[in-house]
Amino acid sequence: SVANSSASNSSGAAGAAAGDTLRVVLQQEPPTLEACESNLTSTGVVVRSTITEPLIERNPTTGDLEPKLATEWTSKDDTKWTLKLREGVKFHDGSDFTAEDAAATIDRAVNSKLGCNVEGYVFGDDDLKLNVVDAGTLEVTAPKADPILPLRLSFLEVVPAETSSTEKVREPIGTGPYKLDKWEAGQSINASAFADYWGEAPAFPKANYQWRSEGSVRAAMITSGEADIATGLSPEDNIGDLGVTFPNNETVALRMHGDTAPFTDIRVRQAVNYAIDKEAIVASLYGGRDKAAAQLVPGGVVGHSESLPVWPYDPEKAKSLVAEAKAAGVDTSAQISLVVRTAQFPKIEELGQVLQEQLTQAGLNVKLKMLETSQHLTYQVRPFPTDDEGAIMLMTQHGNQAGDAAFTVDQYMTTKGAQSAFGTPELDKLIATADAATGADRQSAFEKVFSYQNDNVVQFAHIAHQTGMLGLAKTVNYAPNSSTSDELRLAEVTPAK
Amino acid sequence: MMMEVLESRTHKQTTAEKVLEVEGLDVDIRTPKGTVRVVGNVSFTAYKGQTLALLGESGCGKSVTAKAIAGLLDPVASVAGGSVELEGADLNAMSPRQRREVAGPGLGIVFQDALTALNPVYTVGTQLGEAFRIHRGMNKKQALVEAVELMRRVGIPEPELRVFAYPHQFSGGMRQRILIAMAVALSPRLLIADEPTTALDVTVQAQIMQLLRRLREEEDMAVVLITHDLAVVAEEADDVCIMYAGNVVERGPVATVFSAPTHPYTKGLLESVPTHAQRGDDLSSIPGSPPELQLIPAGCVYQDRCPIAAQVCREKRPELRPSGENQFSACHFSETLSAGAAPKRAAEPVASPQSAPTPQGENA
Amino acid sequence: MTQTLTAPRRDQRTGPARKPNLGGPSMFRMLLRDKFATAGAVILAFVVLVAFFGPALMGELATKQNLMFMNKAPFNPANGWAYILGSDSLGRSVLARLVVATRTTLMVAVPAVMVALVVGSLWGVWAGYHRGRRESLSMRIADIIMSFPSLLLAVVVLYVFSPSVANIVLILAVTRIPIYMRTARAESAELQSRTFVDAARTFGTRPNSIIAMHVIPVVTPTLLTLATLEFCYVMLAESSLSFLGIGIQPPDVSWGLMVAQGRQYLQTAWWLSILPGLAIVITAIAANMLAAWLRIATDPAQRWRLTLDKPARKALKPASPKPAAKEAK
Amino acid sequence: MRKRIVSSALPLVVVVVGVFALARMTGSPASLYLPLNATDAMRADFIAKNGLDQPVLVQMFDYFGGLLRLDFGTSLRTGEDAAAMALRAFPATLQLAAMTMVIAIVLAIIVGSAAALKPNGVLDRFASFVSMAAASIPDFWLAIVGIWVFAIYLGWLPTSGVMGAAAWVLPVATLVMRPFGALVQVIRGAMVTSLSEPYIKLARSKGATEYRVVTGHALRNAAAPALTVAGDLTVGLINGAVVVETIFGWPGIGKLMIDSILQRDFAVLQACVLLTALAIFVLNILIDLGYALLDPRVRPAAGARARRKTRAVTIENEPSEPIEPNVPTAASASV
Amino acid sequence: MSVNDIDTRKPNVLEVENLSKSFTVSAGSSGSRKLKALDGINLSVRKGETLGLVGESGCGKSTLARTLMMLEQPDSGTVRFDGQDPFAFRGKALLAWRRRVQMVFQDPFASLNARMTAGQIISEPFATHRDLYRGSAARTKRLNELLDLVGLRATDAYKTPQEFSGGQRQRIGIARALALDPDLIILDEPVSALDLSVQAQVLNLLNELQQQLGVSYIFISHDLSVVRHVTDRVAVMYLGRIIETGSTEDVFDRPLHPYTAALMSASPKLDPAMRPARRIVLQGELPSPLDPPSGCRFRTRCWKAEDICASLRPEETTSVAEGTISLGIPTVGPRDEMHMAECHFPVSSAAEAGLVPVG
Numbered sequence A: 001s002v003a004n005s006s007a008s009n010s011s012g013a014a015g016a017a018a019g020d021t022l023r024v025v026l027q028q029e030p031p032t033l034e035a036c037e038s039n040l041t042s043t044g045v046v047v048r049s050t051i052t053e054p055l056i057e058r059n060p061t062t063g064d065l066e067p068k069l070a071t072e073w074t075s076k077d078d079t080k081w082t083l084k085l086r087e088g089v090k091f092h093d094g095s096d097f098t099a100e101d102a103a104a105t106i107d108r109a110v111n112s113k114l115g116c117n118v119e120g121y122v123f124g125d126d127d128l129k130l131n132v133v134d135a136g137t138l139e140v141t142a143p144k145a146d147p148i149l150p151l152r153l154s155f156l157e158v159v160p161a162e163t164s165s166t167e168k169v170r171e172p173i174g175t176g177p178y179k180l181d182k183w184e185a186g187q188s189i190n191a192s193a194f195a196d197y198w199g200e201a202p203a204f205p206k207a208n209y210q211w212r213s214e215g216s217v218r219a220a221m222i223t224s225g226e227a228d229i230a231t232g233l234s235p236e237d238n239i240g241d242l243g244v245t246f247p248n249n250e251t252v253a254l255r256m257h258g259d260t261a262p263f264t265d266i267r268v269r270q271a272v273n274y275a276i277d278k279e280a281i282v283a284s285l286y287g288g289r290d291k292a293a294a295q296l297v298p299g300g301v302v303g304h305s306e307s308l309p310v311w312p313y314d315p316e317k318a319k320s321l322v323a324e325a326k327a328a329g330v331d332t333s334a335q336i337s338l339v340v341r342t343a344q345f346p347k348i349e350e351l352g353q354v355l356q357e358q359l360t361q362a363g364l365n366v367k368l369k370m371l372e373t374s375q376h377l378t379y380q381v382r383p384f385p386t387d388d389e390g391a392i393m394l395m396t397q398h399g400n401q402a403g404d405a406a407f408t409v410d411q412y413m414t415t416k417g418a419q420s421a422f423g424t425p426e427l428d429k430l431i432a433t434a435d436a437a438t439g440a441d442r443q444s445a446f447e448k449v450f451s452y453q454n455d456n457v458v459q460f461a462h463i464a465h466q467t468g469m470l471g472l473a474k475t476v477n478y479a480p481n482s483s484t485s486d487e488l489r490l491a492e493v494t495p496a497k
Numbered sequence B: 001m002m003m004e005v006l007e008s009r010t011h012k013q014t015t016a017e018k019v020l021e022v023e024g025l026d027v028d029i030r031t032p033k034g035t036v037r038v039v040g041n042v043s044f045t046a047y048k049g050q051t052l053a054l055l056g057e058s059g060c061g062k063s064v065t066a067k068a069i070a071g072l073l074d075p076v077a078s079v080a081g082g083s084v085e086l087e088g089a090d091l092n093a094m095s096p097r098q099r100r101e102v103a104g105p106g107l108g109i110v111f112q113d114a115l116t117a118l119n120p121v122y123t124v125g126t127q128l129g130e131a132f133r134i135h136r137g138m139n140k141k142q143a144l145v146e147a148v149e150l151m152r153r154v155g156i157p158e159p160e161l162r163v164f165a166y167p168h169q170f171s172g173g174m175r176q177r178i179l180i181a182m183a184v185a186l187s188p189r190l191l192i193a194d195e196p197t198t199a200l201d202v203t204v205q206a207q208i209m210q211l212l213r214r215l216r217e218e219e220d221m222a223v224v225l226i227t228h229d230l231a232v233v234a235e236e237a238d239d240v241c242i243m244y245a246g247n248v249v250e251r252g253p254v255a256t257v258f259s260a261p262t263h264p265y266t267k268g269l270l271e272s273v274p275t276h277a278q279r280g281d282d283l284s285s286i287p288g289s290p291p292e293l294q295l296i297p298a299g300c301v302y303q304d305r306c307p308i309a310a311q312v313c314r315e316k317r318p319e320l321r322p323s324g325e326n327q328f329s330a331c332h333f334s335e336t337l338s339a340g341a342a343p344k345r346a347a348e349p350v351a352s353p354q355s356a357p358t359p360q361g362e363n364a
Numbered sequence C: 001m002t003q004t005l006t007a008p009r010r011d012q013r014t015g016p017a018r019k020p021n022l023g024g025p026s027m028f029r030m031l032l033r034d035k036f037a038t039a040g041a042v043i044l045a046f047v048v049l050v051a052f053f054g055p056a057l058m059g060e061l062a063t064k065q066n067l068m069f070m071n072k073a074p075f076n077p078a079n080g081w082a083y084i085l086g087s088d089s090l091g092r093s094v095l096a097r098l099v100v101a102t103r104t105t106l107m108v109a110v111p112a113v114m115v116a117l118v119v120g121s122l123w124g125v126w127a128g129y130h131r132g133r134r135e136s137l138s139m140r141i142a143d144i145i146m147s148f149p150s151l152l153l154a155v156v157v158l159y160v161f162s163p164s165v166a167n168i169v170l171i172l173a174v175t176r177i178p179i180y181m182r183t184a185r186a187e188s189a190e191l192q193s194r195t196f197v198d199a200a201r202t203f204g205t206r207p208n209s210i211i212a213m214h215v216i217p218v219v220t221p222t223l224l225t226l227a228t229l230e231f232c233y234v235m236l237a238e239s240s241l242s243f244l245g246i247g248i249q250p251p252d253v254s255w256g257l258m259v260a261q262g263r264q265y266l267q268t269a270w271w272l273s274i275l276p277g278l279a280i281v282i283t284a285i286a287a288n289m290l291a292a293w294l295r296i297a298t299d300p301a302q303r304w305r306l307t308l309d310k311p312a313r314k315a316l317k318p319a320s321p322k323p324a325a326k327e328a329k
Numbered sequence D: 001m002r003k004r005i006v007s008s009a010l011p012l013v014v015v016v017v018g019v020f021a022l023a024r025m026t027g028s029p030a031s032l033y034l035p036l037n038a039t040d041a042m043r044a045d046f047i048a049k050n051g052l053d054q055p056v057l058v059q060m061f062d063y064f065g066g067l068l069r070l071d072f073g074t075s076l077r078t079g080e081d082a083a084a085m086a087l088r089a090f091p092a093t094l095q096l097a098a099m100t101m102v103i104a105i106v107l108a109i110i111v112g113s114a115a116a117l118k119p120n121g122v123l124d125r126f127a128s129f130v131s132m133a134a135a136s137i138p139d140f141w142l143a144i145v146g147i148w149v150f151a152i153y154l155g156w157l158p159t160s161g162v163m164g165a166a167a168w169v170l171p172v173a174t175l176v177m178r179p180f181g182a183l184v185q186v187i188r189g190a191m192v193t194s195l196s197e198p199y200i201k202l203a204r205s206k207g208a209t210e211y212r213v214v215t216g217h218a219l220r221n222a223a224a225p226a227l228t229v230a231g232d233l234t235v236g237l238i239n240g241a242v243v244v245e246t247i248f249g250w251p252g253i254g255k256l257m258i259d260s261i262l263q264r265d266f267a268v269l270q271a272c273v274l275l276t277a278l279a280i281f282v283l284n285i286l287i288d289l290g291y292a293l294l295d296p297r298v299r300p301a302a303g304a305r306a307r308r309k310t311r312a313v314t315i316e317n318e319p320s321e322p323i324e325p326n327v328p329t330a331a332s333a334s335v
Numbered sequence E: 001m002s003v004n005d006i007d008t009r010k011p012n013v014l015e016v017e018n019l020s021k022s023f024t025v026s027a028g029s030s031g032s033r034k035l036k037a038l039d040g041i042n043l044s045v046r047k048g049e050t051l052g053l054v055g056e057s058g059c060g061k062s063t064l065a066r067t068l069m070m071l072e073q074p075d076s077g078t079v080r081f082d083g084q085d086p087f088a089f090r091g092k093a094l095l096a097w098r099r100r101v102q103m104v105f106q107d108p109f110a111s112l113n114a115r116m117t118a119g120q121i122i123s124e125p126f127a128t129h130r131d132l133y134r135g136s137a138a139r140t141k142r143l144n145e146l147l148d149l150v151g152l153r154a155t156d157a158y159k160t161p162q163e164f165s166g167g168q169r170q171r172i173g174i175a176r177a178l179a180l181d182p183d184l185i186i187l188d189e190p191v192s193a194l195d196l197s198v199q200a201q202v203l204n205l206l207n208e209l210q211q212q213l214g215v216s217y218i219f220i221s222h223d224l225s226v227v228r229h230v231t232d233r234v235a236v237m238y239l240g241r242i243i244e245t246g247s248t249e250d251v252f253d254r255p256l257h258p259y260t261a262a263l264m265s266a267s268p269k270l271d272p273a274m275r276p277a278r279r280i281v282l283q284g285e286l287p288s289p290l291d292p293p294s295g296c297r298f299r300t301r302c303w304k305a306e307d308i309c310a311s312l313r314p315e316e317t318t319s320v321a322e323g324t325i326s327l328g329i330p331t332v333g334p335r336d337e338m339h340m341a342e343c344h345f346p347v348s349s350a351a352e353a354g355l356v357p358v359g
């Protein structure tokens, strides 16, 4: 009961004040801490690299892959990869980490019927072949050449081989710097530093997660000293100089469904791009922290092109394009549903209203449609609803956690992509080439894809690369990076001074 | 046995001690149509061991007078003048605290509406014992013992069991007895009983009247009995005070007043009681209906229905003045009536303008 | 023949035949007696006027965005009258939005209350009149609606069908029906045992006619009072729906939505939520004041409070127009 | 009483059935739980696994079958037992509701009685003003202002959470407003009526003090209508003070319910609804018992202006509803 | 018209035989029980006659009236109105019957809807019986007739009930009952709410109407002096049964049943000369109708009760001429002319009945 737990917890809270507990306040309670679901933001932010660890880890700043539980990985043909595993690593239950565990983790997440999110997101439908060579060596074989298989593997959080492969596990056992103590459902998650951690011991012996859905409350908790870190803040939460911003890899864009008038005509789609005053939106709504976007991936992701120009704000041009299209017989007065997900990111409702207003100025008939997650999803992913009155324009927020544009374009730009409304054969071809490319070729191949979309396809009107905001109490030091919202590594947090 | 045979009451002519003396009592009520005087210049005296009856039709101000005496007027009503003295102490001059101390030991009142006057959520024992707890500082148990005793006194069978019953478990007659018991709990010097039997039928009425009589004799209280039943007055009271539209129109010993009324209203009332004459014959009735209090004319309050009204009645309100031995009447022509001329309705009164309808405007 | 009858000799009041007057002074005069209720009535009248004519007067102002003129503080004459109540997070005039929101708010609250009132009352009156099985069944239905999580109902309906004004009205109406139903039933069950209803039955009058003629007119004042109170509730409920993101959808705007959206600016731009919040509170209080008055004015046992000529304290002094009694003394 | 229990159990079943059907109208949960690029086969798999491919009637039959075995299903979102989740969240809500109602009732009795002593007096006006304002302030707004003032500006109270007694202050204060406002009005009205009843005069005629008259005689008679409204208000709180729970991070059933709706977590939703409906059912019975306690006439005829003589026995033609005291209330169930 | 001269040739308007009616009441925790409000009622009313119905409060007078008006459904027994059973009527026939029997209610305040004007109240029956007076002109004409008949003015039609005095309200109630030209009017305590000074007006009015229109009355009252004045025959009720019937004079002056005797004796007299020297005051309360005493229902309060009263319900006792009393079922003559009572030990003389005045 609450009364009891509040009694027992009050001592915990008192201990927290003493400074040995790192208190984090999140936007929502993780539905589960299942490691194979850790690409869900709400799960990953707690689990990844804190409770469990991957074999390979991507440095969010440089984009390079770095060793974690695997020390080396090599492949001759990009198909069969050999991983050397770290020695002396222990799980929280005291057992040793071996190649068996690594193999079981991959098998469980990718090959089983468990239906892990990471499977669909990072790996295709194809299964991987696993071969345990010895306790410290693992061979992974992809069905076809896969140059970024190590990157994909960086999404898999390692769990012991004993972990059930038929049931998901709410409270995982990992190798991370913190081990899970107690999850008081609905209230808090408590973790403590793992004594047998193979790496450096974290600065805080204890950690405590809570969640509050109101941003202003999270901010207030930092201000009032009830929490040390608060995620997902916005400037209006009045956090003052305790708020730290960071580029969070997320990009906001409008996806236009070209199958219905008026989006059947590329001029209308171009007009939409011209009609949106991205710079003003970024400057006023987002206080100048965000960056107007020209493509779906932000800087730091392989394939991002610095030189790609942002569509200029040109309402006159937009109007004339609409007029041209109209003259060419396109029904430009047809209704456009601007589909927006409620509370997806700060100020989304304001953004929706601004967009609606600006597009209306350009002569389009836009209706704002605010939807909750589940309904929004039906619009986001194929098969799209067809019974909607008029054309669909979906506001999407895309985050590329992997740092490689392949994860973006496959989904969003191919003709059959799960989140792509349409495409062209030429673009598909460009994407296939880019996917197979490596090194510098890969970068330029993806740049080509993005500029082709902007010039010839115009499925998207890009709005902004976003920044996140973290509330940091004066008592702690932490430098957020682009992956902070997906994995908040508590071990990187240190007491101030 | 089941039947009890009683002597009919004979009127005592003792000159007993004054208990209550009401002098020129005025009560105003604020109404939507303005402030009206519902009780005007009422005076009477109640003597120890005797019953004074307040008689009058519905709405003539009997209950208001009673409540004014007990200091329990509704918030809209207020005493506007006159004095009420209980054994020499002016009740109107008392502080609320003093009044509370008088309420119970000094003055007990039985309210008109027996069926709702008991608090439905408490046992009658609790309610009966309350007076003892307030005034004698008894605890619950002691009060309950007293309550049982009281119930026995008013003739409720098995009082030990029934103290724990709730009011709704009693019949109307029993509730009325409980109310009476409550009023006499502390043996008050004065008991006001406001229509204690109106809601009951004759057999129960007889029981209640018998009870009241017994209590009065046991405690030697002064009783003010309010009723509109002439026959009850005739049987129960020593003195009667007849009210009409807030004013006392006639006052005196019952026997005298009823045998020789000196006010035309009293006379009219006595005549309209169905006597056992011929079935099918017209009863003699007082024409019209009592005036609304807002519209009481200047002059005599009864002028509109009076068969002998004259010009003087429209101009001057008659004062209550002696019209016989111990008898008072507020009529300009009381002498004529008491002289035995007894002008019947049809009889020609002194300069009567006939009983034809007079337009209202003339008097108002 | 009839001459032999004893006709009443004269009536207390004479005068030409006049239209019925339900006793006592007119409602209007009683309203003026209660200063608070008068103020309430004036405020409500003002709100209604604003809802009617405001949007036309405000024109485009309520939707005109100016991203460079965001969150300007109110009561700064330098910004011009349109921005006297400040500007919102998209640089729109708060005044204009408040005015336009008035209409939407009333368009939700009034029909929701009306629908619930009419349906709930008629149903309740019917159930109470017939008693027996019909009554039990109706009360069980009311219980069901009451114990149904109304929020769930709202969410489901608003998700399955869009959160349009009509749907919000429907939801708010349905979930409030039991309130009226219970009250109407209780009153009607009591009324159907009254003697004048029995009298009507002895003529062979049909139940529906009796309900229409004898029951509904009596229960109406009580229910109207209730409806006035419910009006506040519905405004609040609508704002709660907005808080959860399923209320009125932009670009429409209601007070509840303004409060809900403005809450995140509470510390940076307080006027965005305080002003519409005040509008709700003031309107609610005004409606409540009026309801309190209505309750007294329609209750014969209480009405005197509104109709007295003098306050109580003065009554003890020599009473005003002295009846002739004293003079005669 | 037994009859009453049976007849109030009916809504229980209907509510659960209704929620079952309604929830399924909000669409399939498949896309929420499957990866974005899930194949049709995966979807079909998922749907079949959770039994969503069957006709609603069959699903319902299975569900009720499960209920008999105390199997409430598993949460799609967390994989936990749905009943366990609901049972974990419910006490939090119940405690909050109880605390709120106790405070609201006590305050309302004091304020309402004081106001009723002099109808339309200064105190009455003030009380009605305060209570109306209290009942008409949006709760989320009050909550946020409360946090701002008391947690940040003054620093007296924690912003949110359930840790320690201080954490109760803000949520309870926020929740108390509406019941308080509504109850003050009801109690005031009932007290005004009760104070003008004849038995009050009778008590005064015995020399009872004003205090005794109000607390001893009037209040108990005024309690029945207040009980009805308090019951309705409690139902509102039990059904979830979603807004307040959301803001203060209170792990209650309201929050759980709205989350499971948003997440199409049907089993949890049904378990929650079953639990709240059960609680409401128990509450109704308790209220009936409360009536009986308050009013020895058992059936509350108190509110019905009984012109006729009160009869020695309660009259019942057919099994009919008691005529409950009817009182216009400002607000009861909360959204 | 004189009291003793009962015109035997006039036909019966109403005949009631063995009428019973019980209510289900919930008696606290012990579940529900049957309350026998009427238990085998027999009575008849002739054309143009007034039948008085007296008895203690709660003995079932109003229930009988309401059952006769078909406001309650009887459990058993028959009601014949001109030989037909009204409970079998449906539709048109029912409406036609409703027209012929009307009721004046006890309470002139509660029986008039305060929100309607006198005119609306009186013409309310026309709304149901549309064919009676077609067109508003005819109705207005009839309304004015009715107002005139009961001694109200045409302008009174626009007033609401609260603008009338109690007596005038009762007149409105009577006018409403007369609106459909009934043959029988049931008057449930029509004057008990009225002031003495107005009561006489209403009684006179009723009398006039009977003489003019020849209607029959069932007159319920507990004011014995009124009953004595207006009725031809009287039935005395006790706990749901009629325990004594007979001509008014017989019952009042020569009561057979001890209860009747107590009733007559207990009623206060204005005239000291009429006051009985020895008055019977019953002890005890009316027993609960939920479990009436066995045998004779009055035995718990009867001073003449013996063992047999507890075990055996008394047969009807008839008093034949010259004051002799015969026991057993009457053998001669129609029963409604007889003076009979249900008692094992009927009162034999006025002195025993406590009716001999002091003087």
Ligand SMILES: Nc1ncnc2c1ncn2[C@@H]1O[C@H](COP(=O)(O)OP(=O)(O)OP(=O)(O)O)[C@@H](O)[C@H]1O
Binding pocket: B029, B031, B038, B056, B057, B058, B059, B060, B061, B062, B063, B064, B065, B074, B076, B112, B195, B228, B293
């Ligand atoms: N609270 C009140 N408000 C307004 N008028 C009142 C109030 N109490 C009494 N009156 C008026 O005062 C007058 C006298 O009333 P009162 O109750 O004294 O009559 P009464 O003689 O006792 O009549 P009854 O025989 O019907 O009891 C009536 O006209 C009544 O309407």
Ligand SMILES: Nc1ncnc2c1ncn2[C@@H]1O[C@H](COP(=O)(O)OP(=O)(O)OP(=O)(O)O)[C@@H](O)[C@H]1O
Binding pocket: D311, D312, D315, D316, E023, E024, E025, E035, E036, E037, E055, E056, E057, E058, E059, E060, E061, E062, E063, E064, E222, E289
């Ligand atoms: N609807 C009802 N349900 C249950 N019991 C009833 C009902 N109506 C009447 N009774 C009971 O039937 C009995 C007879 O009641 P009724 O009203 O006929 O008495 P009454 O003789 O008219 O009394 P009064 O002289 O007081 O009017 C009473 O005991 C009463 O409690």
Ligand SMILES: [Mg+2]
Binding pocket: B062, B063, B064, B112, B194, B195
């Ligand atoms: Mg009185």
Ligand SMILES: [Mg+2]
Binding pocket: E061, E062, E063, E106, E188
């Ligand atoms: Mg009766």
Ligand code: NI
Binding pocket: B274, B275, B276, B277, E225, E226, E228, E229, E230
């Ligand atoms: Ni007579």
